[in-house]
Amino acid sequence: MPKPSAEKSAPKKHTALHLQNFLPYRLVVLADQVSHCIAHIYGDRFNLTRPEWRVLAALVELGPVSATEIAAHSTLDKMSTSRAVNGLEEKGYLRRADAADDRRNKIIILNPTGQELYNKIAPLVLAQEAYLLEIFSKEERSTLDRLLRGLEQRAQDLQEQK
Amino acid sequence: MPKPSAEKSAPKKHTALHLQNFLPYRLVVLADQVSHCIAHIYGDRFNLTRPEWRVLAALVELGPVSATEIAAHSTLDKMSTSRAVNGLEEKGYLRRADAADDRRNKIIILNPTGQELYNKIAPLVLAQEAYLLEIFSKEERSTLDRLLRGLEQRAQDLQEQK
DNA sequence: TATTGTTATACTCTATAACTATA
DNA sequence: TATAGTTATAGAGTATAACAATA
Numbered sequence: 382m383p384k385p386s387a388e389k390s391a392p393k394k395h396t397a398l399h400l401q402n403f404l405p406y407r408l409v410v411l412a413d414q415v416s417h418c419i420a421h422i423y424g425d426r427f428n429l430t431r432p433e434w435r436v437l438a439a440l441v442e443l444g445p446v447s448a449t450e451i452a453a454h455s456t457l458d459k460m461s462t463s464r465a466v467n468g469l470e471e472k473g474y475l476r477r478a479d480a481a482d483d484r485r486n487k488i489i490i491l492n493p494t495g496q497e498l499y500n501k502i503a504p505l506v507l508a509q510e511a512y513l514l515e516i517f518s519k520e521e522r523s524t525l526d527r528l529l530r531g532l533e534q535r536a537q538d539l540q541e542q543k
Numbered sequence: 544m545p546k547p548s549a550e551k552s553a554p555k556k557h558t559a560l561h562l563q564n565f566l567p568y569r570l571v572v573l574a575d576q577v578s579h580c581i582a583h584i585y586g587d588r589f590n591l592t593r594p595e596w597r598v599l600a601a602l603v604e605l606g607p608v609s610a611t612e613i614a615a616h617s618t619l620d621k622m623s624t625s626r627a628v629n630g631l632e633e634k635g636y637l638r639r640a641d642a643a644d645d646r647r648n649k650i651i652i653l654n655p656t657g658q659e660l661y662n663k664i665a666p667l668v669l670a671q672e673a674y675l676l677e678i679f680s681k682e683e684r685s686t687l688d689r690l691l692r693g694l695e696q697r698a699q700d701l702q703e704q705k
Numbered sequence: 706t707a708t709t710g711t712t713a714t715a716c717t718c719t720a721t722a723a724c725t726a727t728a
Numbered sequence: 729t730a731t732a733g734t735t736a737t738a739g740a741g742t743a744t745a746a747c748a749a750t751a
Binding site: 397398399400403404405406407408409410411412413414415416417418419435438439441442454455456503506507509510512513514515516517521524525528529531532533534535536537539540 | 683
């Protein structure tokens with residue numbers, strides 16, 4: 382008596398897909414773990430959401446800029462950026478000013494308290510990154526960097542094909 | 544006239560944190576991009592949620608198992624697993640049976656249609672993975688694998704310290 | 706007509722915890 | 729008392745789109 386096909390034939394080709402070896406799965410699991418640890422710092426200890434933390438970091442890096450520039454630099458969409466800027470403004474970490482050239486633009490400026498907050502968080506999250514990389518030699522780190530750049534480029538291409 | 548501290552002193556040590564070079568940020572952005580592309584397949588084309596897709600893949604790999612084993616293998620919590628199993632059952636992709644030994648256990652068994660669905664999805668997502676890795680030599684791929692294993696281990700350690 | 710930024714809505718995820726049935 | 733699994737709930741995040749002000 383023949384069994385139903387699901388049980389009779391273990392697929393040959395598709396056994397190549399093992400979650401534990403499947404790169405997209407591994408990347409997601411790894412990124413989730415790492416970002417949870419980071420979120421533990423800026424979230425639980427300093428009461429920021431992820432978009433808020435990204436906007437804060439972007440502002441320190443870029444100086445006073447428009448919301449559009451922040452969004453581009455932090456891989457956030459404009460709604461998340463808008464809400465994150467709102468949140469940071471309510472907490473007193475930044476202020477907005479009208480742009481000189483285009484009055485649709487609001488230039489977003491970090492307050493001193495915002496810079497202080499960043500100065501507290503940055504060393505802590507950098508320490509987490511250092512811990513992750515501690516096991517690697519200088520050479521391995523630059524190899525990792527190079528391989529990740531390759532994957533980033535390739536993922537970009539893949540997404541644009543869609 | 545002294546400016547407020549946020550503007551007067553660009554922090555020296557913390558300029559080391561550039562989002563574009565910050566490993567946790569890069570991992571999250573990369574994983575998001577990749578998983579969006581994969582989700583485009585199992586989600587938009589085959590109408591599965593991410594947890595459903597993971598349960599499906601786990602079931603093919605593990606054979607008939609309990610929900611707990613699926614959860615462990617697919618990095619899902621028991622609630623997500625339960626809901627994903629429900630969803631797949633409603634769509635007719637699997638069925639449940641009572642375990643012989645412990646009647647709290649429900650053994651989850653893939654239906655032929657579930658295996659067929661997997662057989663359609665697996666080659667497509669494997670093709671995406673292949674595209675991502677295409678630029679790398681065999682050697683580079685095994686280096687990437689090794690470096691990722693290191694990071695995975697380290698991230699695990701980091702999470703357990705918390 | 707296009708662009709910057711905001712808001713509304715609905716939908717999905719997640720996290721906590723309460724609950725059941727077994728053991 | 730502990731475990732496998734389910735369900736309820738609330739909070740956060742996300743995506744689509746409509747909207748206002750400006751260009």
